[in-house]
Amino acid sequence: MRQIGLIIEDGFQVMGLAALSVFEFANEILKVPGYRVTLLSEHGGSVRSTMEIRIQTEPFNVMPDTLLVTGELQPGPISPGLAAYVARAAQEARRLAGLCTGAFVLAEAGVLDGRLVTTHWYHARSLAERFPGLKVDEDKIFLQDGNIWTSAGMTSAIDLALALIEDDHGAALARRVARLMVVYHRRPGGQSQFSALLELEPRSDRIRRALVHAKENLRNPLTVEELAEAASLSPRQFSRIFREETGKSPAKAVEMLRLEAACAMLAEGRHALEHVARDTGFADRDRMRRAFLRSYGHPPASLKRSLQLIGADE
Numbered sequence: 562m563r564q565i566g567l568i569i570e571d572g573f574q575v576m577g578l579a580a581l582s583v584f585e586f587a588n589e590i591l592k593v594p595g596y597r598v599t600l601l602s603e604h605g606g607s608v609r610s611t612m613e614i615r616i617q618t619e620p621f622n623v624m625p626d627t628l629l630v631t632g633e634l635q636p637g638p639i640s641p642g643l644a645a646y647v648a649r650a651a652q653e654a655r656r657l658a659g660l661c662t663g664a665f666v667l668a669e670a671g672v673l674d675g676r677l678v679t680t681h682w683y684h685a686r687s688l689a690e691r692f693p694g695l696k697v698d699e700d701k702i703f704l705q706d707g708n709i710w711t712s713a714g715m716t717s718a719i720d721l722a723l724a725l726i727e728d729d730h731g732a733a734l735a736r737r738v739a740r741l742m743v744v745y746h747r748r749p750g751g752q753s754q755f756s757a758l759l760e761l762e763p764r765s766d767r768i769r770r771a772l773v774h775a776k777e778n779l780r781n782p783l784t785v786e787e788l789a790e791a792a793s794l795s796p797r798q799f800s801r802i803f804r805e806e807t808g809k810s811p812a813k814a815v816e817m818l819r820l821e822a823a824c825a826m827l828a829e830g831r832h833a834l835e836h837v838a839r840d841t842g843f844a845d846r847d848r849m850r851r852a853f854l855r856s857y858g859h860p861p862a863s864l865k866r867s868l869q870l871i872g873a874d875e
Contacts, residue, residue: 563729565598566625568666569618570633570643571609576715577631577660578616583722586738587730595730599625603642621646627725628654632662636684644670651709656725658710660718667709668692676706681714719744757817761807767792768806771799776818779842783815816852819843823853827861834861 565584569577584596602608605620611634621642628650647670650657659667664680665688667673674694679685685699698704703712703721712721719742727735758776763769774791775783788811789799803811822841826832834846843849846861853861 562594563596563627564623564625565596565627565629566601566623567598567629567631568601568643568647568663569608569610569616569631570602572633573608573610573631574634574661575610575612575614577663577718579716580629580660580718580722582742583719583726583738586741587726587734589741590734590737591730599623603640603646624650624653626654627656627658629658629660630663630666631660632665634662636662636665636687639666639669648672654708656708656710656728658712658721658725660712660721661714664688664711665691667711668695672709673711676709677704678706678709678711679704679713680711683714716744757814757821761809761814761817763803763806765802765806767794768803771803771811772814772818775815776822779819779822780840781842783842785811788815815842816856819849820852820856823849823861837861 565581567578567581581598584598588595600608600616600618601621602618603621605618607615608618609615628647630647643666647657647667651667651670651672657667657672659665659673659678659680661681662684664673664678665684667678668688668691673692675696677696677698678688679698679701680688682699685697689695689697689699701713702717703710703724705724710721710725712718723735723739723744726738758772761772763772771788771792775788781787785796785800788803789796792799794802800811803809803814807814809817819841823837823843826837826840832840834849838844838846838849841849843852850860850862853859
């Protein structure tokens with residue numbers, strides 16, 4: 562049985578506990594106790610969350626197989642005792658993971674120097690500035706560098722935990738756990754933290770309806786006329802309001818949605834480029850290639866190779 566330790570200290574976020582459900586459901590499927598989870602804090606006892614919820618913890622008397630470290634809403638300095646325990650875990654535990662701002666704790670403990678890491682996008686710049694020896698990628702769901710894992714914010718800790726399950730027991734079990742949790746089966750670590758719909762941030766329901774229609778019908782030509790109809794506006798009104806609310810033309814927004822969907826398909830690693838281009842509405846590889854070069858500076862074939870390498874490491 563593998564022991565999972567999760568460090569929480571006063572000021573932890575309740576969302577950080579969500580990843581533990583992954584191991585709970587894995588045990589349910591395995592029909593044997595494959596994992597034992599222990600909540601840890603430096604001195605043990607009751608620990609208070611930002612919502613004033615108190616949880617009982619054990620002190621740092623054991624070293625688990627896998628140590629997960631949560632962070633605070635506003636990362637700050639850590640105690641010498643916590644730093645020493647995390648530094649020891651980097652040497653003695655099979656895996657060490659920083660969930661969300663837990664990356665700051667790992668960095669303070671000196672275990673991330675020279676490593677490729679991620680954290681919540683909101684704190685990524687601060688992490689890079691405070692710890693210049695790190696290679697911070699602010700746009701990834703999670704990353705693995707050796708035995709050190711780091712995840713982006715909030716629900717991405719679930720993706721990382723599913724990847725740990727896959728690392729231990731294979732993809733089939735991870736998929737079954739994901740289905741029981743009613744989540745998308747482990748988003749690839751290389752997937753972006755950002756959503757095109759969130760980035761566009763339309764203010765009105767009409768423009769939002771048009772974007773949702775586009776996202777759900779990428780195979781369509783998605784002309785201004787089609788989008789305007791989805792928004793219940795005339796094409797001229799639609800084009801004007803769309804640009805006012807999003808700062809983008811409808812054509813550019815549609816390209817962003819197509820690129821996002823194409824990246825997700827490429828990350829799965831099982832689709833030919835022609836298939837990806839067809840399913841995301843680019844029609845052919847050449848048109849998709851030009852869009853990738855405009856937005857990312859490299860072709861989709863290059864991205865596909867890099868994502869497959871990341872997946873192999875995971």
